[in-house]
Amino acid sequence: MHLFAQTASADASSEIAALPLRPASQVMQLSRLGSFHQSRLSFMRTLVRRMMRENWKIHSPVFDLDGEGYGTVIYEVQAKHGVYSFVLFSHYLDPENRNDRVIANQWDLTMALCEGRVDAAQVEFLRNNVPKQEAGRVDSRVFVLSRANRSGRTFEYVVDELSQGRQPNIDVIAEVGYLYRTTAAYGSGKLGMADWEKVRTKYQDFARPFAAEMFTCFMLRHFSFQHADYLAAKRAPNTAVTLDDNIKRYFGIGNSTGLGMAPFLINHPLLINQWIQQRETALARVIMAGDQGIELEMIERLKVAATRVIQHLGEIVTGDERQNTSNANTRAELKVLSSWLADQGANMVSGGYSWAELVAYAETNWRVETQEVINTMLIELYPELVDDLEDQMDVSEEQHLVPQMPVADLMALIEDKYDWALAIDFTRPEAQGSFWYRSEEKMEPRLGQTHVDLGMDKQMPLAIGRMVRECYDQLCDFSDQNLNQNVAHFILSNPAQSGIVSRIQTMGSALYGDIRENLVHSDVLPIHLLRCKLSFFGVSKFDPRSRLWVRNTMFQGAPLVSDFGKPFFDDWQFPIKPTTGVSD
Numbered sequence: 001m002h003l004f005a006q007t008a009s010a011d012a013s014s015e016i017a018a019l020p021l022r023p024a025s026q027v028m029q030l031s032r033l034g035s036f037h038q039s040r041l042s043f044m045r046t047l048v049r050r051m052m053r054e055n056w057k058i059h060s061p062v063f064d065l066d067g068e069g070y071g072t073v074i075y076e077v078q079a080k081h082g083v084y085s086f087v088l089f090s091h092y093l094d095p096e097n098r099n100d101r102v103i104a105n106q107w108d109l110t111m112a113l114c115e116g117r118v119d120a121a122q123v124e125f126l127r128n129n130v131p132k133q134e135a136g137r138v139d140s141r142v143f144v145l146s147r148a149n150r151s152g153r154t155f156e157y158v159v160d161e162l163s164q165g166r167q168p169n170i171d172v173i174a175e176v177g178y179l180y181r182t183t184a185a186y187g188s189g190k191l192g193m194a195d196w197e198k199v200r201t202k203y204q205d206f207a208r209p210f211a212a213e214m215f216t217c218f219m220l221r222h223f224s225f226q227h228a229d230y231l232a233a234k235r236a237p238n239t240a241v242t243l244d245d246n247i248k249r250y251f252g253i254g255n256s257t258g259l260g261m262a263p264f265l266i267n268h269p270l271l272i273n274q275w276i277q278q279r280e281t282a283l284a285r286v287i288m289a290g291d292q293g294i295e296l297e298m299i300e301r302l303k304v305a306a307t308r309v310i311q312h313l314g315e316i317v318t319g320d321e322r323q324n325t326s327n328a329n330t331r332a333e334l335k336v337l338s339s340w341l342a343d344q345g346a347n348m349v350s351g352g353y354s355w356a357e358l359v360a361y362a363e364t365n366w367r368v369e370t371q372e373v374i375n376t377m378l379i380e381l382y383p384e385l386v387d388d389l390e391d392q393m394d395v396s397e398e399q400h401l402v403p404q405m406p407v408a409d410l411m412a413l414i415e416d417k418y419d420w421a422l423a424i425d426f427t428r429p430e431a432q433g434s435f436w437y438r439s440e441e442k443m444e445p446r447l448g449q450t451h452v453d454l455g456m457d458k459q460m461p462l463a464i465g466r467m468v469r470e471c472y473d474q475l476c477d478f479s480d481q482n483l484n485q486n487v488a489h490f491i492l493s494n495p496a497q498s499g500i501v502s503r504i505q506t507m508g509s510a511l512y513g514d515i516r517e518n519l520v521h522s523d524v525l526p527i528h529l530l531r532c533k534l535s536f537f538g539v540s541k542f543d544p545r546s547r548l549w550v551r552n553t554m555f556q557g558a559p560l561v562s563d564f565g566k567p568f569f570d571d572w573q574f575p576i577k578p579t580t581g582v583s584d
Contacts (some may be wrong), residue, residue, distance in 0.1 A: 034528025044538030162232035181254025231282035252556030258549035273513030290355030403488035433522025
C-alpha cells in the first residue's frame with residue numbers, strides 16, 4: 001500500500017494521469033450509468049460514517065402527539081460543528097386524499113431541518129407554512145423542506161403486531177421495506193430556504209452535496225420507528241412491545257423518483273463529472289492495488305459480498321419484468337463468480353491474479369449490470385483507498401466562454417470530445433421523437449412526444465447532442481466563409497450558440513460529465529438518469545414503475561441513532577433480511 005500513501009498526498013491531477021481510469025466512451029453510456037449502485041462515496045454512506053464517527057447527539061425535547069399519533073415533534077441535533085433542529089408535524093390524512101404524486105397537497109407528515117434551536121415563535125411560523133409545502137414559504141433558517149406518507153401495506157400491520165406483543169414477520173416487511181415514504185426533499189434556496197452557498201460555507205456538518213437532504217430522510221426513518229412504538233403503546237399499553245433493533249435496521253425510508261430529477265444530471269455537468277470521476281478514481285485505485293497482489297482474505301471477502309448481493313437481488317420485489325430479468329441474470333452471473341472464487345481462490349493468490357483481470361473478464365463475458373456490481377464490490381474492499389475521496393464530491397458549477405479560441409480549435413474540440421453527438425443522425429424522425437418540458441401545474445419536468453403533445457415551443461434545452469450537432473454545422477458554414485476567425489466572431493454572428501459553446505469549452509477539460517446519449521430519441525429511457533443520480537444518493541432496491549419513474553429504498557440496513565458512538569463497520573450496502581429478531 002506504500003504507493004497509495006504517496007499518491008494520496010500528491011497533486012490530484014497527477015494522480016488522475018497515473019491511474020487506469022475508464023474512458024468516458026465506456027462510462028458515460030446511459031445504460032451503464034443506469035447500472036450503478038451505491039458505493040462508499042454515496043451521500044447516505046458518507047453521512048452515516050460522519051454521524052457515527054463524530055457521535056452526533058439526537059434527542060427530542062418536544063414529542064407532543066395525541067392518542068392517534070398526530071401533533072408536533074422537535075428533535076435537537078448536536079453535531080460536531082453546530083446545533084440544528086428537525087421539526088416534524090404529524091397530520092390526519094383522509095384516505096381519499098392520499099396521493100404520492102408531486103401534485104399532492106396533503107401528507108401524513110411534513111418536516112423542516114433548521115439551523116440552531118427553534119423557539120415558540122419560529123415553531124408557530126413553521127406550523128403555518130411547512131404543512132403547505134410548495135404553497136407556503138419559509139426563511140433562510142431552514143435548510144430542507146420535506147413530506148412523507150405512511151406505507152399502506154406495512155405501517156398498520158407493524159403497529160398492530162407490536163400492540164399484540166409480537167414482532168412483525170420479516171417476510172412481510174421485506175415486501176416493502178419501510179414504514180414511511182418521502183415524496184420530496186427540497187433544499188438549496190427553494191421556497192425561501194438557505195441556498196447551497198450559505199449551507200456549504202456556514203454549516204460544515206452539511207457542507208457535502210445533498211448531506212442535509214439525506215439527513216432529513218434519516219431523521220424521518222428515526223421518527224418512523226418511534227411513531228410505530230408510540231402508537232402500539234397507546235393502543236395496548238399492557239401488551240405492546242417495541243420494535244426489535246435488528247428489524248429497525250432493516251427498515252428504510254421509501255422513495256418514488258420521477259422525471260423531476262432527470263434534468264439535474266444534464267444541467268450540472270461539472271458536478272456530475274466530479275461525482276463520476278471520484279467513483280472512477282476509487283475503482284482505479286483498487287485495481288492498481290490488486291496489481292501488487294491479492295491476499296486470500298480479500299478473495300474471501302469478495303465471495304461473501306457476492307453471496308450477499310445474490311440474496312439482496314433475490315429479495316427485491318418488483319412487478320417490472322425487465323428489472324426482474326436483469327436481477328435474475330445478474331444473480332446467475334454472480335453465482336458463477338462466487339463458485340469460481342471458492343474453487344480458485346488459492347490459485348488466484350499463488351498465480352498472481354489481479355483485479356484488472358477480473359474486471360476485464362466481466363467486461364468480456366458478463367452483462368453491464370453484473371460488471372458494475374463487481375466494480376462496486378471491489379470498491380468496498382479497500383476503504384483506506386477510497387474514503388478520502390468523500391471530501392472531493394463538490395465543485396463550482398461555472399461555465400465560461402473563451403472568446404479568443406480559434407474557430408478551428410473549437411471544431412477540433414467538438415470532433416474529439418463530442419464525436420458521439422456527431423455520429424447521431426438527427427434527420428431520422430425517431431432521433432427527435434421526444435422533447436422535455438415543464439408542466440404548467442407544478443413546473444415539474446415531463447417528457448412529450450414530438451408532433452403529438454403540445455409544448456415543443458417551450459421545450460427544455462436538454463438535447464445536448466442535438467445542440468452540439470447544430471452548433472458544429474453552423475461552425476462549419478461560418479469557417480468556410482470566415483477564415484482564421486475566433487469564437488467571439490462566431491458568437492456575434494450566431495448569438496444563440498453562446499450557451500452550448502460555453503458548455504463545450506468548459507467540458508473540454510473534463511474527463512466525464514456529458515452523458516453520451518440522444519436524450520430526445522423516441523425510445524430514450526430516462527429511468528437510467530434517475531438510477532444514476534440515486535446511486536450517488538445511496539438508495540437500494542430499485543423498483544421501476546415505468547420508464548419514467550422508479551421506487552426505491554433509502555437507508556435500509558443503516559445504523560440507528562442508538563448506535564452512534566458504538567463500534568461500527570460500514571457494511572450495510574445491499575441490505576438483506578436479518579436473521580435475528582424475527583417472530584415465528
